[in-house]
Amino acid sequence: MQFDLTPEELMIKDAVRDFADGVVAPGAGHRDETGEVPLDIMQQMGALGFFGIPFSEEWGGTGANTVSYALAVEEIGRVDASLGLGFAAHVSLGCSPVYYFGTPTQKREFLERAIRGEYLAAFGLTEPEAGSDAGGTQTRARRLGDTYHLNGTKIFITNAGHAGYIVATARTSDQSRKISAFIVPRETPGVGVRCDYKKMGMRSSETCEIHFDDVVIPEDHLLGAEDKGFHQFLDILDGGRISIGALSVGVAQAALDASVQYAQQRRQFGKTLSAFQAIQFKLADMAMEVELARTMVLKAAWLKDQHRPYAKEAAMAKLFASETAMRAASEAVQIYGGAGYMHDFPVERYMRDAKLLVIGEGTSEIQRLVIARALLEEHPV
Amino acid sequence: MKILVMVKQVPDTATRIRVAEGNASIVTDGIKWVINPYDEFAIEEALRIKERLGGEVVVVSAGPQRVEEAIRQTLAMGADRGVHIKTDEALDSHVVAQALAAVARAENFDLILTGKQAVDDDAAQVGPLVAVFLDVPQVTVVLKLEVDAEHQRLVAERELEGSIEVVELPYPAVITAQRGLNEPRYPTLPNIMKAKKKEVRVESLQALGIVPNVKVRTVSLSEPPERPAAKILTGDPVAAAHQLVELLHAEAKVI
DSSP: OOOOOOHHHHHHHHHHHHHIIIIIHHHHHHHHHHOOOOHHHHHHHHHTTGGGTTSOGGGTOOOOOHHHHHHHHHHHHHHOHHHHHHHHIIIIIIIHHHHHHOOHHHIIIIIHHHHHTSSEEEEEOOBTTBSSOGGGOOOEEEEETTEEEEEEEEEEEETGGGEEEEEEEEESOSSSOOEEEEEEETTSTTEEEEOOOOOSSOTTSOEEEEEEEEEEEEGGGEESSTTOHHHHHHHHHHHHHHHHHHHHHHHHHHHHHHHHHHHTTOEETTEEGGGSHHHHHHHHHHHHHHHHHHHHHHHHHHHHHTTOOOHHHHHHHHHHHHHHHHHHHHHHHHHHGGGGGSTTSTHHHHHHHHHHHTTTTSOHHHHHHHHHHHHHHHSOO | OEEEEEOOEEEOTTSOOOBOTTSSSBOOTTOOEEEOHHHHHHHHHHHHHHHHHOOEEEEEEEESTTHHHHHHHHHHHTOOEEEEEEOOSOOOHHHHHHHHHHHHHHSOOSEEEEESSOTTTOOOOHHHHHHHHHTOOEEEEEEEEEEETTTTEEEEEEEETTEEEEEEEESSEEEEEOTTSOOOOOOOHHHHHHHTTSOEEEEOTTTTTOOOOOOOOOOOOOOOOOOOOOOOOOSOHHHHHHHHHHHHHHTSOOO
16 A cells, blocks of 8 residues: 655646646636636646646657646646636547547647647537437437538537537437547537536636537548447546546635635634634534545546556546535535625635536436446446 | 756745754754745756757755755756755755865866755855855856856846846856746646656765864754734724824834
8 A cells, every 4th residue: 555646746746736826826716707718828738748647758748647637637626626627628538539549640630739738629528418318419420431421519518619629429320329439620611619608617617519510521530430439438538537536626625725724814702713613523524525535536546547447436536526525615605604605705616616516527426327337237146 | 058056955935834842953844845946046047048058957956865856856847967965964054065066076067056045044155155165256146147158258137235236257157046037937747757767866975075064053943933912903993093003103113
């Protein structure tokens, strides 16, 4: 058993933390109000190698691992959950499919630029009739000669407005529910992107609707094998859950930090709030859950790095960490009292942001299904 | 240009410092150690000079095992290799400067950079002492540095009270960096991964021929007196304002 991070993992965590505190944190509250997407910061993150953390140097990656990536997402999420979400979606959902299933040509053409931060990458799975039920995908890809023609609509797609490409899922047959994945360059004629959702939280993360109106792409933009898209994106979602878990730990840690600080400043009945057991118990529960969530997220990341099965653990990590973030943020608002309900303090932002974490990339309910299925498969009667 | 940067590992300025038993040292458990912020300006300047003129940036630091971490951080920023003078002894500026000068002497450096002082003991002695031991010119508290490689000369701007002094000198020389010289870069993550493959040579005082003949010893350390509790004025605003003015004048003596 070994709980220490390696020197490289520690240095990556510290480097990202310095960047988060120095560059990301100062404007985070303002961006939450305006909904502005900090593309300049994302470009800096690309230049510093943040987007390549889990990818090999061969494709312009940093050559680190999933543990380092989880630490980095946590540190960004701690100061700006919206940016953490954009970061996690870019790497886990936008870059990973091309890294794991792309051909060398596809990696050179699309992945390397995404890793450098020249553009963002998006993953188009959710549709008006499909989300948790990915099998209900309506987007259709018809093969005509050496091209595919795509028609359909994707909703709630992170980063699509500034994406260089969108990895989109589509059915390749009217009869079967078989799904394939395609790399759709953003500038392809017929690709319409609208990013004007009015969101409760995660307000400076870019969320878009995508319309494919007879979009013609060459056959070599098929990602992986035809009709194998379902298994591919299940793998991608497993990895994505680690990053949303890490992001959740960041939000929960921010809520805890803010609570510990405020509880020692605010006075009532002649004492600081921290002198009351009712508040101490809240702080203790928050600290315990943050620690447990982080440990579980890092365990899932470590399993992935060891090339061992990690789907169940990633679902547990995402579920526990996101629900921890929600509880911690809600308790932080409670500890702040009336002040916590105001925009002047960041805790209400944490609470609005945290709610997305128990919904996005698989709701808490879906995580429980994933865990239960794995459990029952492990113990057949 | 072959540049030597001398760095010191110090407690993070955000760390709460506590005096250890015996009142002659601080509690080091749980301290987060960082590179002295002024030394970071020196590293950044060295890297920028190397990017312009080519050459090599070597980083040297003296201290216990943990100091290797600080050296690795400079390698992650882009320094080429490191020298770690490994010692667990409590040294004074004089002995440290002797050891650093011995490392500098062993290779011919064109330029030696360091921070104007370390933020832990604020002694500001090591840079000047190294210059003396090497018998090279020195400029301290430098805000701007220009290198004329063709004529082997430097032009440095120094910060003085209310004015800027511009000096010119030949190199090899020792330059100590002031805040404002540059904005240190964030290490790129690929460089962090590459840093572990770079060389960090371990040296000892003995191998460098240094006898740790410490002349200045810390006799005692004490924490600054606690600030008195704040006075909160309540009641009628006009009366409170009068009272505040009176207190600022009579007690705080600021108006």
